[in-house]
Amino acid sequence: MLAIASLAALALSVQQVAAHGGVLYYSNGGNWYKGFTPYNTPVGQVTIQRPWNTYDPILDATAPTVSCNDDGNSLPAGQQLTATVAAGSSITAYWNNPWPHPTGPVLTYLAQCPGSTCTGVNSNTLRWFKIDEAGLLSGTVATGVWAAGKMVAENNTWTSTIPASVPSGQYLIRFETIALHSLPAVTLYPECAQIEIVGGGSRAPTAAELVTFPGGYRNTDPGLVVDLYGQAAQTQYVTFYFLLSDFINR
Known part of the structure; x- marks a missing residue:
């Protein structure tokens, strides 16, 4: 279990990173899990998180790194x-503090791995289904409260529930926030971790609920090209349901 002091110390160190970041810790059932440390050699790092290299966002929704912010x-x-x-x-993901981008959605996906482990499985070969999402929570796109703003207000955390109906097995979980402040560029921040779901049900996702990454998003998707500053800034944001079919409440 990770000491709270260690969490605070790392949060302070990450404040030196300008403008960007990612998921640094996870917690579930009273257990703490330290994430991968980017910019450092992977040699000797032991973690549930998949390795990732940079605090910078992914600027192309079709990039080969979009599944888990790495080569897969x-x-x-x-x-x-x-x-x-x-x-x-x-399960809760802890983003670096401060998180600088309060305008945008937050989404969570699962992908089941074949066999008895996800280790050695490239995330780009998996098919993902969405278990959680939130976009504009209130107000208009320019002045309203976004899911990313809620994440910031809740100590830079986002908590998702593993559906009780999901079959037991080996999975990757993918937490993602998408910052909308820098139109026309998309700015995606996904990170993944390996989990084994136990005590699951029998409701597997349907083919219509599954996507690949890359492949799940297009750079022209309406949810990725929202103008926070022009005339459209006074309108409502259509939630991310139109982007992908999902497993939520099914």
Whole structure:
């Protein structure tokens, strides 16, 4: 279990990073899991999180790094860990503090891996289904409250529930926030971690609920090209439901 002091110390160190960041920790069922440390060598790093290299966003929704903010590969066996997570329980992602982008949606996906482990499985080969999403929570796109703003207000955390109906097995979980302040460029911040879901149900996602990354988004998707500053800024934001079919409340 990670000491709270360690979490605070790392949060302070990340404040030195200008403008960007990512998921640094996870928690579930009273257990804390330190994420991968970008910019450092992967040698010796032991974590449930998939490796990622930079605090900078992904600027192309079709980039080969869009699944897990990396080349899709895991750490070597022995370094890549897997957290045991009960179906129906909640898992929290902790973003660096401060998180500088309060305007945009937050989304969470799962992808089941074949076989007995996700280690060694490239995330670009998997098919993902969405289990959580939130966009504009109130107001208009220019002045309203966004999911990313809620994340910031809640100590830079986002908590999602693993659906109780999801079958048990080996999964990647993908937390993502998308900053909308820099139109026309998309700015995506996804990170992934390996989990084993236990005590699951029998409701597997349908083909219509599954997507690949890359492939799930297009740079021209309406949810990615919102103008926060022009005439459209006084309108409502259509939630991300139109982007992908999802597993939520099904």
